[in-house]
Amino acid sequence: MASKEIRQRIEGRIAEGEWGSGTALPSEGALAEEYGVARATVHKALQELARDGLIVTRPGKRAVVTRAHLPRQVRAEGGEGHPGTLEVLGRHLDRALAEGTLRVDALCVTSESLVNALETQLIGVRARRDRLREFHVRLLLCDFAATPTYPRLVVDPADRRPLDRLRRIGANQVDALTNAARTLWTYQLVDSEPVVEVRTVPFPPMAKLYVLNQDEVLEGWYELIEREVEVGGHNQRLLDVAGLSSRLFARRRHPVLDNHIDSQYVDAAQEFFDSWWGQAEPYGVSLERQRK
Incomplete structure (x- = not known):
């Protein structure tokens, strides 16, 4: 069995979720015994996976998964030939983190896609001991205070349980992102204390x-x-808002021309976000109001 086949098998097991982000793989010796090959063959396969950024290897240490592939059913949701939100976000977040500064402004329903993609990237940052100058995330989420809205039960649109479910998902994502940011600070991987700010609007956005x-x-x-x-x-049965499978389209500021259409597009998107951010509720206020 060649190193290429060993690599494909390990990659497949990561893709299927057997070894998630942050998981240490079995030792080279254990993998060699499992697959019935020489340890040098496993070593070569792991080095190839490390070059692709899927794992991190260190002398005398077990390899660690830093960027778990998406499960096949999630990848397929992007459509044939079209990667889904997590895959695209992961790629662009990786590039942003490589610049040493991460500022993210996100308008979304629960931020589940962003947090999942970013958590995976931050595991890689910790494993590689990269250092950031700044980490600042502003989340503009839906609090589902306005009715009627979506998601809703097909048989009973007035039932609020689907809305409560997504509000819980949103709250869990905020907690997860905050903990991930604190970990960066704990490991002294960011120059200034990370900032995670959250505000809410009473309706679900139709776009992310x-x-x-x-x-x-x-x-x-x-x-x-x-x-x-x-x-x-x-x-x-729900009429639900689906975001994980959304196709994302990117515009990047022109490196030289401020009046280029792409530069203007980025500026307009930033102004749009800032306008809603200035009118949004502090996180927790409208959520508490909804519970009363």
């Missing part, structure tokens, strides 16, 4: 928007689909 380092814009659209989701302990 990400502005990276005030230099690049990614945007896509939420699709309204009917699907089965667990609500209140039972599977229910």
Whole structure:
């Protein structure tokens, strides 16, 4: 069995979720014994995976997964030949982080896509001991205070449980992102204390928007689909807003021309976000109001 086949098998197991981001792989000796090959063959396969940024290797240490591939069913949601939100976000976040500064302004329903993609990238930052000058994320989320809205049950549009479900998902994502940022500070991988700010609007956006380092814009659209989701302990048919499968389109500021259409587009997107950010509710205020 050649190193190429070993690499494909390891890559496949990572893609299937057997070894997630941050997981240490079995030792080279253990993998060599499992696959019935020489240790040198496994070593070569791991070096190739490391060059692709999928794992990090260090002398005398087990390799660590830094960028888990998306599960096949998630990759397929982007459509044939069209990568989904997580894959595209991961690629562009990786480039932004390579600049040493990460500023993200995001308008989205729950930020689940952003947080999942960013957590994977930050695992790589920690594993490689990269250092950032700044880490600042502003999230503009939906608090689902306005009704009627989506998602909604097909048989009972007034049932608020689907809205409560997404509000919980949003809250969990905020907690996860905050913890990831604190970890950067704990490991002294950022020059100034990381900042995560969150505000809310009372309606779900029909499009998602990400502005990276005030230099690049990614945007896509939420699709309204009917699907089965667990609500209140039972599977229910929902008219749901689907964002994980959204195709993202990118515009990057022209390196020289401020009046270039792409530069103007980035500026307009930033102004759009800032206008809504200035009118949004501090995170938690409208959520508390909704519970009363």
